[in-house]
Amino acid sequence: MPAPDVTELKQRACQVVDQLAPHMEAIASDIHAHPETGWDTPRSAARLQEFVAEYGMEVERGVAGLHCAFRAATPGRARGTHPAVCFLAEYDALPGLGHACGHNLIGTVASAAGIAVSKVLEEAGIPGVAYVMGTPFEEGGGGKIVMVDEGIFDVADASLMFHPGGGGHVRVGAPNIAAHMLKFRFHGKSAHSGAAPHEGVNAADAAMLTFTAINAMRQHVTGDVRIHGIITKGGEAANIVPAETEISMSVRAINHRVLMGVVERVRNCARAGAMAAGCRLDIEETPTFKERLVLQSYRELVCDNLPALGLPVPASDPQQYASADSGNVSYRIPHLTFNLPVSEEEAVAPHTPAFAVATDSDMARQAMNQATKLMAMAAIDLLTDPERMAAIQAEHRQKLADAEA
Numbered sequence: 256m257p258a259p260d261v262t263e264l265k266q267r268a269c270q271v272v273d274q275l276a277p278h279m280e281a282i283a284s285d286i287h288a289h290p291e292t293g294w295d296t297p298r299s300a301a302r303l304q305e306f307v308a309e310y311g312m313e314v315e316r317g318v319a320g321l322h323c324a325f326r327a328a329t330p331g332r333a334r335g336t337h338p339a340v341c342f343l344a345e346y347d348a349l350p351g352l353g354h355a356c357g358h359n360l361i362g363t364v365a366s367a368a369g370i371a372v373s374k375v376l377e378e379a380g381i382p383g384v385a386y387v388m389g390t391p392f393e394e395g396g397g398g399k400i401v402m403v404d405e406g407i408f409d410v411a412d413a414s415l416m417f418h419p420g421g422g423g424h425v426r427v428g429a430p431n432i433a434a435h436m437l438k439f440r441f442h443g444k445s446a447h448s449g450a451a452p453h454e455g456v457n458a459a460d461a462a463m464l465t466f467t468a469i470n471a472m473r474q475h476v477t478g479d480v481r482i483h484g485i486i487t488k489g490g491e492a493a494n495i496v497p498a499e500t501e502i503s504m505s506v507r508a509i510n511h512r513v514l515m516g517v518v519e520r521v522r523n524c525a526r527a528g529a530m531a532a533g534c535r536l537d538i539e540e541t542p543t544f545k546e547r548l549v550l551q552s553y554r555e556l557v558c559d560n561l562p563a564l565g566l567p568v569p570a571s572d573p574q575q576y577a578s579a580d581s582g583n584v585s586y587r588i589p590h591l592t593f594n595l596p597v598s599e600e601e602a603v604a605p606h607t608p609a610f611a612v613a614t615d616s617d618m619a620r621q622a623m624n625q626a627t628k629l630m631a632m633a634a635i636d637l638l639t640d641p642e643r644m645a646a647i648q649a650e651h652r653q654k655l656a657d658a659e660a
């Protein structure tokens with residue numbers, strides 16, 4: 256069989272994406288209109304599962320023991336078939352802000368790319384598999400971390416993800432930072448604040464002292480470190496000494512090794528606050544979101560596909576100070592996240608109300624179309640060019656060795 260004409264395969268994939276566009280727009284708008292948060296996002300997950308199933312992909316629901324996670328694959332191709340590429344779908348929203356991170360677009364793009372690449376592989380009789388990974392609760396939960404630990408991504412040789420951005424920027428593989436989330440619960444003793452305050456143990460004091468200690472620490476950390484928290488429980492009434500309080504805290508740093516040192520200092524701030532107020536402290540933690548490993552060879556492969564879509568090739572990608580659980584995927588298999596804008600405004604940034612508006616706009620629909628095409632084209636390169644895939648995997652092994660050294 257003659258070698259496939261890659262340009263033709265990519266053109267065919269783009270044609271399929273254009274055919275899918277009305278369906279994609281309907282799904283992305285529908286998920287946007289019905290935001291779900293946390294681990295429990297059944298409606299959003301079902302919309303994407305139905306979408307890929309309608310076009311023939313084989314769907315495994317509830318993978319990794321997560322009821323809203325899924326894995327869909329090119330039909331008729333046994334698990335373990337290589338080469339294989341996976342597209343990461345997200346669909347959770349932000350509490351109170353709806354789809355202010357654009358996961359409605361991320362999920363739809365990954366699903367449509369899976370459909371388009373599967374179709375091209377089948378029509379051209381080319382070996383390989385495209386997977387869509389349905390990854391729940393990115394915003395603070397780390398669904399991908401559970402899925403990494405359960406080996407869900409091990410079927411794929413490389414992974415790709417789209418994330419919408421603002422400011423008109425196209426970014427390919429921008430480095431981000433690592434994050435760790437903690438909950439501090441302080442247990443004191445309630446008493447009448449006026450009649451018998453000496454009988455009480457004030458859990459609100461413990462929480463406030465924790466913030467004071469953390470604020471004192473800020474002068475003595477490197478510039479990459481971010482520590483931000485809220486009081487999720489602060490007491491019941493001013494005339495009752497608060498018996499129970501709770502802080503939700505995020506800590507970030509340039510990489511997960513630096514981060515763990517800072518996290519221990521933050522735990523000590525909470526221990527100090529608890530001790531000073533005479534409270535007992537419980538600490539609950541979520542798994543660490545690792546920083547993404549950025550592979551230059553992977554970045555080049557994706558950038559090579561930008562001109563055909565009329566998109567500018569970024570000379571470099573600035574350091575980002577957000578975090579994502581795709582970082583943990585990048586520690587397992589080669590991963591690349593690219594950003595296309597859903598707004599020209601610099602101020603329209605993720606996690607703001609304006610961004611929630613932008614993720615259901617005409618520009619969002621255009622970004623979704625281009626992102627799906629870019630994802631499909633890059634995947635076709637990965638699946639048809641064993642040398643490039645091998646180079647990306649070699650760089651990944653090297654980066655992993657450097658990161659763990």
Ligand SMILES: [Zn+2]
Nearest residue numbers: 356394605606
């Ligand atoms: Zn987000």
